[in-house]
Amino acid sequence: MTTDIPALELVPRTDEKQSAKDFKSDQEVRWCPGCGDYAILAAVQGFLPSLGLKRENIVFVSGIGCSSRFPYYLDTYGVHSIHGRAPAIATGLSVSRPDLSVWVITGDGDALSIGGNHLIHALRRNVNLKILLFNNRIYGLTKGQYSPTSEVGKITKSTPLGSLDYPFNPVSLALGAEATFVARTIDSDRKHLTSVLAQAAAHEGAALVEIYQNCNIFNDGAFEPLKDAGIRDEHLIRLEAGQPIRFGVDGHRGVVRGSDGQVRVVEVADVAESDLLVHQPGADDPGVAFALSRLVDPETLDKTAIGVFRDVARPSYDRQVREQLAAAGEPASSEDLTALLQGPDTWTVV
Amino acid sequence: MAKERTRRSDVIIRFAGDSGDGMQLTGDRFTSATASFGNDLSTLPDFPAEIRAPAGTLPGVSAFQIHFADHDIMTPGDAPDVLVAMNPAALKANIGDLARGGTIIVNTDEFTKRALQKVGYDSDPLADDSLASYSLHAIPLTSLTVGALESFDITKKEAERAKNMFALGLLSWLYHRPMDQTKVFLTEKFGKKPEILAANLAALEAGWSFGETTETFEVQYEVRPAALPGGTYRNITGNVALSYGLVAAARCSGLGLFLGSYPITPASDILHELSRHKRFGVTTFQAEDEIAGIGAALGAAYGGAIGVTTTSGPGLALKSETLGLAVALELPLVVIDVQRGGPSTGLPTKTEQADLLQAMFGRNGEAPVPIVAPQSPGDCFFAALEAVRIATKYRTPVLLLSDGYLANGAEPWRIPDVADLPDLTVSFTTEPNDTDADGNPVFQPFLRDPQTLARPWAVPGTAGLEHRIGGIEKADVTGAISYDPANHDHMVRTRQAKVDGIAADIPPLVVDDPTGEADVLVLGWGSTYGPIAAACRMVREAGHPVAQAHLRHLNPFPANTGDVLRRYRRVIIPEMNLGQLSLLIRGTFLVDARPVTQVRGLPFRSEDLAEAILAEMPAEQPDMSTLTEESLT
Numbered sequence: 001m002t003t004d005i006p007a008l009e010l011v012p013r014t015d016e017k018q019s020a021k022d023f024k025s026d027q028e029v030r031w032c033p034g035c036g037d038y039a040i041l042a043a044v045q046g047f048l049p050s051l052g053l054k055r056e057n058i059v060f061v062s063g064i065g066c067s068s069r070f071p072y073y074l075d076t077y078g079v080h081s082i083h084g085r086a087p088a089i090a091t092g093l094s095v096s097r098p099d100l101s102v103w104v105i106t107g108d109g110d111a112l113s114i115g116g117n118h119l120i121h122a123l124r125r126n127v128n129l130k131i132l133l134f135n136n137r138i139y140g141l142t143k144g145q146y147s148p149t150s151e152v153g154k155i156t157k158s159t160p161l162g163s164l165d166y167p168f169n170p171v172s173l174a175l176g177a178e179a180t181f182v183a184r185t186i187d188s189d190r191k192h193l194t195s196v197l198a199q200a201a202a203h204e205g206a207a208l209v210e211i212y213q214n215c216n217i218f219n220d221g222a223f224e225p226l227k228d229a230g231i232r233d234e235h236l237i238r239l240e241a242g243q244p245i246r247f248g249v250d251g252h253r254g255v256v257r258g259s260d261g262q263v264r265v266v267e268v269a270d271v272a273e274s275d276l277l278v279h280q281p282g283a284d285d286p287g288v289a290f291a292l293s294r295l296v297d298p299e300t301l302d303k304t305a306i307g308v309f310r311d312v313a314r315p316s317y318d319r320q321v322r323e324q325l326a327a328a329g330e331p332a333s334s335e336d337l338t339a340l341l342q343g344p345d346t347w348t349v350v
Numbered sequence: 351m352a353k354e355r356t357r358r359s360d361v362i363i364r365f366a367g368d369s370g371d372g373m374q375l376t377g378d379r380f381t382s383a384t385a386s387f388g389n390d391l392s393t394l395p396d397f398p399a400e401i402r403a404p405a406g407t408l409p410g411v412s413a414f415q416i417h418f419a420d421h422d423i424m425t426p427g428d429a430p431d432v433l434v435a436m437n438p439a440a441l442k443a444n445i446g447d448l449a450r451g452g453t454i455i456v457n458t459d460e461f462t463k464r465a466l467q468k469v470g471y472d473s474d475p476l477a478d479d480s481l482a483s484y485s486l487h488a489i490p491l492t493s494l495t496v497g498a499l500e501s502f503d504i505t506k507k508e509a510e511r512a513k514n515m516f517a518l519g520l521l522s523w524l525y526h527r528p529m530d531q532t533k534v535f536l537t538e539k540f541g542k543k544p545e546i547l548a549a550n551l552a553a554l555e556a557g558w559s560f561g562e563t564t565e566t567f568e569v570q571y572e573v574r575p576a577a578l579p580g581g582t583y584r585n586i587t588g589n590v591a592l593s594y595g596l597v598a599a600a601r602c603s604g605l606g607l608f609l610g611s612y613p614i615t616p617a618s619d620i621l622h623e624l625s626r627h628k629r630f631g632v633t634t635f636q637a638e639d640e641i642a643g644i645g646a647a648l649g650a651a652y653g654g655a656i657g658v659t660t661t662s663g664p665g666l667a668l669k670s671e672t673l674g675l676a677v678a679l680e681l682p683l684v685v686i687d688v689q690r691g692g693p694s695t696g697l698p699t700k701t702e703q704a705d706l707l708q709a710m711f712g713r714n715g716e717a718p719v720p721i722v723a724p725q726s727p728g729d730c731f732f733a734a735l736e737a738v739r740i741a742t743k744y745r746t747p748v749l750l751l752s753d754g755y756l757a758n759g760a761e762p763w764r765i766p767d768v769a770d771l772p773d774l775t776v777s778f779t780t781e782p783n784d785t786d787a788d789g790n791p792v793f794q795p796f797l798r799d800p801q802t803l804a805r806p807w808a809v810p811g812t813a814g815l816e817h818r819i820g821g822i823e824k825a826d827v828t829g830a831i832s833y834d835p836a837n838h839d840h841m842v843r844t845r846q847a848k849v850d851g852i853a854a855d856i857p858p859l860v861v862d863d864p865t866g867e868a869d870v871l872v873l874g875w876g877s878t879y880g881p882i883a884a885a886c887r888m889v890r891e892a893g894h895p896v897a898q899a900h901l902r903h904l905n906p907f908p909a910n911t912g913d914v915l916r917r918y919r920r921v922i923i924p925e926m927n928l929g930q931l932s933l934l935i936r937g938t939f940l941v942d943a944r945p946v947t948q949v950r951g952l953p954f955r956s957e958d959l960a961e962a963i964l965a966e967m968p969a970e971q972p973d974m975s976t977l978t979e980e981s982l983t
Binding site: 054056075082085091095118321324331334336337340345348 | 578580608638645649822
């Protein structure tokens with residue numbers, strides 16, 4: 001199955017039928033048994049064939065951390081780089097090679113702590129990168145210290161009395177960093193994850209996808225309220241473009257924007273159906289998307305929104321670089337190089 | 351009234367004024383005219399890091415020195431013959447360097463009581479006898495300029511600002527310099543402000559006429575064109591030459607050039623220059639920080655471009671982890687460090703050579719990186735070509751060590767013929783390079799070329815060669831993650847052997863010893879070439895043979911380096927650091943090399959170096975006070 005995706009028009013397509021198996025490398029996967037990364041890997045391997053791209057034109061670039069081992073397990077081109085720097089490395093690759101589909105794999109420590117600077121700048125520039133941020137709210141590879149998304153008071157090896165740091169909300173951060181595409185999904189919900197990946201791939205420019213991912217060794221159950229079939233529907237807000245925002249068992253809860261401009265959760269029974277906020281990820285103003293990202297109760301994860309928060313069109317950095325290069329005129333000839341070296345003022349010694 | 355003309359073999363002029371007086375522009379224009387006149391020349395811009403330091407203060411003094419001659423010269427000169435001082439601060443800061451009997455041209459308008467007090471003059475040096483041993487020309491440059499521009503529809507402030515053009519006109523007359531190019535330059539600069547343009551042109555002419563018609567100057571000087579080797583020349587600074595070298599290298603390689611850079615003095619001009627040449631396949635990316643600059647360059651190199659990043663010392667420190675990644679990935683990358691005074695922020699606008707050991711060793715683990723250093727502004731062009739050649743051929747990051755003196759200094763440059771530039775063609779790997787146990791073709795990303803030990807450069811988009819690379823230790827040949835002790839030992843030694851092997855692919859160290867009788871060798875690297883060469887000339891003129899050798903490659907050293915060093919009784923190494931090359935030479939070759947060091951943010955004075963060399967000579971020492979580069983030529 002292939003689809004025509006304008007954002008990928010410069011990436012060569014294949015006529016060959018691909019399957020998930022084509023994207024599995026010969027390397028033994030070395031995550032802990034039960035790690036959420038397995039589910040994400042399987043989902044990505046299952047999703048990539050749907051793009052219909054030549055496998056050799058896909059590149060995965062990662063930083064350091066458990067999630068950053070990801071490229072080794074995909075039979076595409078890949079770079080496992082250094083801590084926090086994947087967006088920078090991927091920027092140089094993407095800008096100089098428009099024929100590639102470039103993906104960044106990162107984690108909450110890699111992207112938001114040591115690499116925070118590169119992340120926000122890649123987003124504001126709108127570099128044509130699809131950034132998958134695996135958020136497990138803990139440092140796994142270094143064995144269990146709190147991360148920039150850990151809840152306040154987290155007891156870890158480095159914070160025996162509880163962490164003092166107030167956490168980042170990655171979706172809020174990305175929206176504040178002028179991102180043109182921001183989404184959140186969950187490792188265990190393969191259908192939702194795949195749907196979000198497809199929308200990210202179809203977006204021209206930077207796409208940030210936060211994936212809630214369970215670390216069953218150091219932070220097991222961090223997202224359990226959003227996964228437990230018995231209670232998740234009560235907490236989880238599934239954002240759907242063009243749809244009134246309702247959630248909870250039988251949709252008894254809803255989101256409205258009050259006359260004071262505040263976005264809040266109400267009982268649908270208490271308001272008119274027409275008062276419910278209709279989700280518009282394409283809205284110019286990121287304000288409502290930001291408000292939706294702030295509804296969550298950080299203690300209980302109640303009112304956690306997932307789906308695409310924002311998806312707006314702005315020319316990618318890559319495209320604009322190409323346009324400037326094209327506008328500079330005909331490619332220089334060897335006579336042009338001679339003229340450049342000579343400059344305006346020369347003299348001749350016989 | 352026709353004035354007397356006196357011929358000089360060379361002249362050193364220093365323009366000095368407030369940061370806002372336009373001294374760099376004045377020097378630059380005088381240099382351009384001098385270059386087109388056909389003199390050999392060498393310049394030394396010397397300015398503060400502050401964009402506008404407090405007016406009239408010593409820290410705010412900006413100076414530009416030019417040495418020009420009718421013969422080949424090596425340095426901007428030790429002691430100026432002429433000092434143009436636009437205010438008391440400029441006089442005070444520079445008078446100590448002026449040659450005895452030298453000429454001083456001061457702008458008397460700025461010699462007010464308050465201005466004098468500001469820099470600690472108790473009495474007016476123009477009125478007391480303190481300048482008696484110089485030829486003093488006290489001229490009200492500002493009021494003469496304002497007077498000459500009375501008829502123009504500009505403010506008094508705008509008129510005053512043209513005083514540097516008046517000074518340039520005067521000096522142009524005094525040294526018989528053509529002004530046509532400066533007029534063209536001004537026309538381009540002020541084309542949109544016709545009144546300002548006219549005023550500047552008028553100020554320039556007024557300065558010339560002032561010299562010609564008043565009796566202030568009785569003699570006009572003439573410095574004839576130099577007999578340089580035949581060819582077409584231009585004037586060029588190190589940063590421009592380096593930029594052109596990168597453009598040319600990319601063209602010679604057939605690849606695009608990608609510069610990832612974060613602005614930093616004194617390297618930013620390379621970013622500025624390259625950003626103007628998109629037609630040559632040059633993409634420039636102003637990154638969010640130094641780390642992103644090198645990261646993006648490395649990413650572009652992975653994609654098959656000539657990846658380049660430019661910086662200065664503090665930035666190189668930030669780039670070291672990514673540089674180590676480039677060593678591990680074995681991808682071509684060119685890292686340019688335009689060195690400045692350190693440590694930390696140090697002296698941003700001043701020169702130094704104290705990053706050699708950082709370049710050599712400033713990474714975790716065993717991470718060898720080839721190092722190339724240009725020896726003059728024009729040579730930056732060829733050093734850039736050489737850095738790209740080594741990087742692409744050996745699939746390795748290469749460090750190019752320029753410095754602030756080379757970056758901003760200028761010299762006449764014989765423009766190379768594009769047809770003579772080296773062939774740097776790169777061929778990417780496009781086919782599997784091995785077979786597996788079952789005989790199926792496979793790609794091994796770390797299967798090396800047996801000659802160069804370079805690994806294949808297979809870029810994304812190449813079907814069938816999909817592979818993964820990373821910073822974790824890789825198994826030899828396959829590139830798979832490996833923690834095997836023997837493999838790591840093998841890989842560390844192989845990466846080192848690859849860099850060491852470049853010694854067989856670079857020119858041998860050449861010794862300049864005209865008589866062949868020297869038993870003292872002066873060894874240098876980088877921008878000290880000019881001062882060392884000038885010092886060696888002085889020493890030879892004084893009757894002592896001395897040998898000079900200069901290293902372009904600092905890692906690896908040329909294969910014959912040890913043999914050369916051992917031929918001499920004494921090896922002296924002048925460096926603008928505390929002995930970093932000396933440490934490497936002593937450690938590598940067990941030679942008792944003696945460092946001669948200086949870290950003043952300025953190039954060596956050749957006279958000082960000549961003295962240091964003579965101190966190592968066996969015979970009696972002549973009186974150096976009579977020796978200068980110009981007196982000996």
